[in-house]
Amino acid sequence: MSSFILDGKQIEFKQGQTIIQAAADHGIDIPHFCWHPSLSISGNCRVCLVEVERMPKLVIACSTLAAEGMVVHTNSEKTLAARNAVMEFILINHPLDCPICDEAGECKLQDYAYQHSVGESRFTEEKMHKDKRVELGPHVMFDGERCISCSRCIRFCDEIAGEPQLTFVQRGDRVTIVTYPGKELDNPYSLNVTDICPVGALTNRDFRFKARVWDMSSTKSVCSGCARGCNTDIWVRSNEILRLTPRHNEEVNSYWMCDEGRLNTFKHVNSESRVSGPQIKRDGKLNKSNWDEAYAAAFGELKSYTKDEIAFIGSAASTCEDNYILAKFAKTVIGAKHIDFPRHIKAGDQDNILIREDKTPNALGAELAGIRPAADGLTFHAIMKAVDEGRIKALYVVEEDLVGLNPAYKETLRKLELLIVHASNYNETTELANIIFPAATYAEKNGTWVNFQGRIQRIRPAVTTIEGDRSLDNLAMSRLDKFGTEFDRWGNVKKMDARPVWKIISGLANTQSGKFRYSTSEDVFNELVKSVPDFSGLDYDVIGEKGAALKKFVNTKTV
Amino acid sequence: MEKIVLPDIPNFDKIDTYLANGGFSAYRKALTQYPDDIIDQVKKSGLRGRGGAAFSAGLKWSFMPKTTDKPKYLCVNGDESEPGSFKDRQIFEYNPFQLIEGILITCYAIGAKTCYIYIRGEYHKWVKFMEKAVETAYEKGFVGEKMKEVFGGGFFCDIHVHKGAGAYICGEESSLMNSIEGKRPYPRVKPPFPAQNGLWGNPTTINNVETITNVPAIINKGWEWYASIGEPKHPGTILFGVSGHVNKPGVYELPSGTLLTDIIYSYAGGVPGNKKIKCVIPGGSSMPPLRGDQLEGVKMDAESLRMAGSAIGTGGIMVMDEDTDLVKVLARITKFYYHESCGQCTPCREGTGWMLKLLNRILRGEGSTKDVELLVSVANNIEGNTVCALGEAAAWPVKFMVTRFRDEFEARVKESAAREVVNKVHSMRRTVNPISPINI
Numbered sequence: 001m002s003s004f005i006l007d008g009k010q011i012e013f014k015q016g017q018t019i020i021q022a023a024a025d026h027g028i029d030i031p032h033f034c035w036h037p038s039l040s041i042s043g044n045c046r047v048c049l050v051e052v053e054r055m056p057k058l059v060i061a062c063s064t065l066a067a068e069g070m071v072v073h074t075n076s077e078k079t080l081a082a083r084n085a086v087m088e089f090i091l092i093n094h095p096l097d098c099p100i101c102d103e104a105g106e107c108k109l110q111d112y113a114y115q116h117s118v119g120e121s122r123f124t125e126e127k128m129h130k131d132k133r134v135e136l137g138p139h140v141m142f143d144g145e146r147c148i149s150c151s152r153c154i155r156f157c158d159e160i161a162g163e164p165q166l167t168f169v170q171r172g173d174r175v176t177i178v179t180y181p182g183k184e185l186d187n188p189y190s191l192n193v194t195d196i197c198p199v200g201a202l203t204n205r206d207f208r209f210k211a212r213v214w215d216m217s218s219t220k221s222v223c224s225g226c227a228r229g230c231n232t233d234i235w236v237r238s239n240e241i242l243r244l245t246p247r248h249n250e251e252v253n254s255y256w257m258c259d260e261g262r263l264n265t266f267k268h269v270n271s272e273s274r275v276s277g278p279q280i281k282r283d284g285k286l287n288k289s290n291w292d293e294a295y296a297a298a299f300g301e302l303k304s305y306t307k308d309e310i311a312f313i314g315s316a317a318s319t320c321e322d323n324y325i326l327a328k329f330a331k332t333v334i335g336a337k338h339i340d341f342p343r344h345i346k347a348g349d350q351d352n353i354l355i356r357e358d359k360t361p362n363a364l365g366a367e368l369a370g371i372r373p374a375a376d377g378l379t380f381h382a383i384m385k386a387v388d389e390g391r392i393k394a395l396y397v398v399e400e401d402l403v404g405l406n407p408a409y410k411e412t413l414r415k416l417e418l419l420i421v422h423a424s425n426y427n428e429t430t431e432l433a434n435i436i437f438p439a440a441t442y443a444e445k446n447g448t449w450v451n452f453q454g455r456i457q458r459i460r461p462a463v464t465t466i467e468g469d470r471s472l473d474n475l476a477m478s479r480l481d482k483f484g485t486e487f488d489r490w491g492n493v494k495k496m497d498a499r500p501v502w503k504i505i506s507g508l509a510n511t512q513s514g515k516f517r518y519s520t521s522e523d524v525f526n527e528l529v530k531s532v533p534d535f536s537g538l539d540y541d542v543i544g545e546k547g548a549a550l551k552k553f554v555n556t557k558t559v
Numbered sequence: 560m561e562k563i564v565l566p567d568i569p570n571f572d573k574i575d576t577y578l579a580n581g582g583f584s585a586y587r588k589a590l591t592q593y594p595d596d597i598i599d600q601v602k603k604s605g606l607r608g609r610g611g612a613a614f615s616a617g618l619k620w621s622f623m624p625k626t627t628d629k630p631k632y633l634c635v636n637g638d639e640s641e642p643g644s645f646k647d648r649q650i651f652e653y654n655p656f657q658l659i660e661g662i663l664i665t666c667y668a669i670g671a672k673t674c675y676i677y678i679r680g681e682y683h684k685w686v687k688f689m690e691k692a693v694e695t696a697y698e699k700g701f702v703g704e705k706m707k708e709v710f711g712g713g714f715f716c717d718i719h720v721h722k723g724a725g726a727y728i729c730g731e732e733s734s735l736m737n738s739i740e741g742k743r744p745y746p747r748v749k750p751p752f753p754a755q756n757g758l759w760g761n762p763t764t765i766n767n768v769e770t771i772t773n774v775p776a777i778i779n780k781g782w783e784w785y786a787s788i789g790e791p792k793h794p795g796t797i798l799f800g801v802s803g804h805v806n807k808p809g810v811y812e813l814p815s816g817t818l819l820t821d822i823i824y825s826y827a828g829g830v831p832g833n834k835k836i837k838c839v840i841p842g843g844s845s846m847p848p849l850r851g852d853q854l855e856g857v858k859m860d861a862e863s864l865r866m867a868g869s870a871i872g873t874g875g876i877m878v879m880d881e882d883t884d885l886v887k888v889l890a891r892i893t894k895f896y897y898h899e900s901c902g903q904c905t906p907c908r909e910g911t912g913w914m915l916k917l918l919n920r921i922l923r924g925e926g927s928t929k930d931v932e933l934l935v936s937v938a939n940n941i942e943g944n945t946v947c948a949l950g951e952a953a954a955w956p957v958k959f960m961v962t963r964f965r966d967e968f969e970a971r972v973k974e975s976a977a978r979e980v981v982n983k984v985h986s987m988r989r990t991v992n993p994i995s996p997i998n999i
Contacts, residue, residue, distance in 0.1 A: 041748065042748075043748035043904070043946060044745075044903045044904045044905070044946065045904070045905055046904050046905045046906055046944055046945070046946075047905075049944060057943050058943065058944065060748070063748045082940075082943075082944050085906065085940035085944060086905050086906060086944060088940070089905045089906050089908075089909035089910055089913075089940070090905055090909065092909055092913060093909060093912075122933055122936075123913060125913065125916040125917070125920070126916075128912065148905070149902060149903075149905075149908065167743070168743060168902070170902065171726070171728075171898070171899065171900060171901055171902045172897055172898065172899075172900035172901070172902045172907075172908055172911060172912060173897075173900075173902065173908050173909055173911070173912040174902070175902030175908065
């Protein structure tokens with residue numbers, strides 16, 4: 001392999017790599033604004049100017065190819081002079097409004113101003129004025145004065161979203177970014193520009209002014225919006241999710257996620273409609289109960305039906321662990337054979353970027369974990385037909401709003417004698433339920449999902465529940481690490497009385513047998529790995545932060 | 560003295576006159592030779608680009624890949640927008656067919672099938688001239704597929720006249736290509752250079768109008784003849800556009816190496832009112848200005864002007880007499896580059912505006928000696944740090960005008976006042992090692 005010298009350090013590079021790429025591969029950050037590893041090179045910010053021996057002028061590290069024996073200085077007098085000059089230029093017309101800027105705390109310009117500029121400017125003229133608070137589209141707000149014209153957003157729209165909706169207009173320091181007159185920045189991926197904007201010029205209208213970024217904790221998770229399973233960070237303050245952002249995973253979503261997933265997959269967690277505490281219907285009215293009472297009631301009711309009269313509905317939104325325990329309970333404790341889960345296919349809503357037709361995060365995992373009918377069992381539609389015909393009298397539904405899926409099921413479900421539901425939020429299905437178990441959402445529990453590529457990925461609790469607060473299976477960091485600021489009032493906020501599916505069903509099973517002994521979802525997963533060959537070789541550490549391909553999918557090209 | 564580019568022949572812009580004076584004989588002669596031989600002759604002739612950088616034309620042609628499946632292009636740069644330059648339009652008006660013949664020879668030499676003549680957006684009149692001439696050439700079969708019948712030899716090429724939309728930056732060769740492609744004319748990051756990655760990613764050569772117009776004479780009369788004209792290191796005739804405080808402003812075709820003082824006093828008729836000269840910009844507004852007392856013995860060719868502390872540029876000579884307010888001149892020049900900075904890269908986008916604001920402050924009488932220093936410092940911070948040469952074009956006039964006429968500027972400002980205002984970006988000096996964990 002070829003190598004060059006970067007500040008006295010030998011750096012290996014692949015043919016065709018630029019200096020900045022080769023450095024990045026070795027974990028060395030050469031300051032840059034406009035360069036982004038997934039976008040074309042524009043070379044406009046000039047912050048990455050470096051000195052290369054035997055080259056007459058400074059060169060930009062983002063476009064200069066690394067060459068054998070090249071000697072590069074990122075800290076030489078000449079380089080520092082150029083970098084300081086460029087930093088000063090960038091800042092002369094920048095409003096320096098960090099105290100009221102949403103980007104503060106995660107702003108490249110702010111970071112570099114501290115790291116790489118001299119701290120003061122010689123500019124005493126009036127700054128350029130440009131349009132502020134421009135609604136570029138339904139989700140994105142633009143501040144022209146903060147913009148440093150790096151063109152990342154323009155290149156993102158052109159190259160990644162495939163919809164060239166943004167452009168520069170004007171010249172010189174009047175340059176600003178607009179959409180075509182009468183058009184909006186409304187592509188399905190528009191909010192990614194707020195992530196890659198190195199300053200606070202492009203902000204997320206849904207998140208604007210909600211929190212300072214340093215007051216939030218972030219937790220590595222996976223988007224629940226479709227079968228892609230984009231890697232995300234969940235940002236929480238005071239036990240409330242304020243935003244999701246994509247997390248880099250080249251195998252799954254690169255640096256991106258869609259607006260739908262970003263905006264519409266977490267609001268139910270914070271919603272007023274959350275179910276808190278088990279609910280048992282008596283005389284047509286739901287009453288809050290305690291867990292043990294609810295377990296006993298549910299188990300007793302289930303036992304009063306024959307196994308042909310009972311069906312179980314799992315969910316592709318639940319984790320593999322949840323579905324595994326559900327299947328195990330249904331098959332070994334109840335002896336049921338009618339077990340399946342409904343698909344959520346939105347025909348045609350798919351592209352060749354990220355979005356998948358299957359709007360669930362774990363269809364593959366649910367099936368592999370055992371949510372499928374026995375040889376003589378009924379599939380989902382057959383189960384619903386059997387309910388309609390009165391052949392099935394008791395239905396156990398996990399994390400599925402069947403009426404929401406198909407309004408006609410309202411009448412179908414009325415024919416049941418017993419409907420037990422796990423739900424995080426009240427909905428039309430819970431209205432018909434005899435017993436409701438409050439379900440912890442994906443943001444409140446550990447577990448795994450298998451995406452459409454056959455890649456297993458972990459979700460982690462970002463928000464705590466009453467139960468989670470005391471369990472071994474909760475937040476990854478200690479309280480102080482995670483909620484370290486005095487503005488994060490995690491201690492005295494409302495917490496839900498909700499539990500993950502695997503824990504509820506274990507409780508149910510243990511009212512009689514006591515054989516479902518798991519203290520964490522990891523315990524469940526380890527048993528799953530032993531009993532389902534598709535998962536062999538895996539554990540939570542192997543899956544790690546970026547997931548792992550299930551063996552039989554390793555060589556499947558699905559990206 | 561024989562004139563090569565603008566001969567004193569009446570009606571030379573008419574095809575019949577052009578043909579009667581040996582028109583297209585150079586192309587016929589070129590067809591009897593190998594393309595590489597043509598490139599070789601132009602290289603040996605010493606023909607250097609007339610667009611500003613004075614780069615060897617033959618050498619530039621030789622960068623074009625010999626074996627490639629891609630189409631090759633020639634662009635003729637007629638975006639002449641530099642203040643003080645007005646020579647190419649004379650060629651469009653008075654000698655369009657020699658330009659066309661030069662294009663044919665160049666296309667043959669580099670293997671290009673398509674040529675774009677890119678003409679400055681404000682040159683409506685000259686676009687019309689050139690369109691007319693190209694149309695005539697097509698009708699006569701001198702351009703396009705009919706060339707094969709008219710000249711024989713199996714080679715043909717097409718010429719398109721492309722009118723710019725009115726931006727100085729389009730004269731920068733990579734901006735010009737983006738403009739032809741219909742894109743925003745931002746200069747491209749180099750390398751790759753146009754010969755590798757030009758129009759639509761294909762090999763492309765870009766030459767100035769005047770450069771190309773010289774080519775037929777070199778082929779016709781031989782490289783030895785051309786190399787013997789004027790200064791050996793920068794041979795041939797050069798079109799000098801003289802403007803400012805002279806009695807007879809205009810375009811003069813003279814051998815390279817002609818004395819600057821001869822051009823001003825003999826050809827351009829001297830300074831009105833016999834005033835003294837304070838300042839001369841010898842190559843268009845972006846080139847370093849010379850002091851009036853530095854003009855003696857300065858010859859007008861690339862090497863001599865470099866020695867004299869300036870550059871040949873486009874040969875646009877701007878003469879300013881002793882009564883000229885150079886602060887005002889510099890403010891006006893800087894306003895031009897501020898207006899024309901494309902805004903792509905940081906130093907030029909931000910720096911041109913800053914320099915203009917400083918100059919305006921000095922003009923208003925509110926400047927201090929510190930502002931003069933700052934002006935030079937800002938210019939130095941732009942120079943060498945930009946994507947294209949417009950950074951230098953904006954920085955050089957400021958840097959050299961201030962350093963060469965410092966007295967003029969200092970006379971306009973107050974002793975550095977206690978105006979110790981600093982715009983605090985943050986209160987911390989550098990405390991962090993510049994190399995920090997990767998942060999996309």
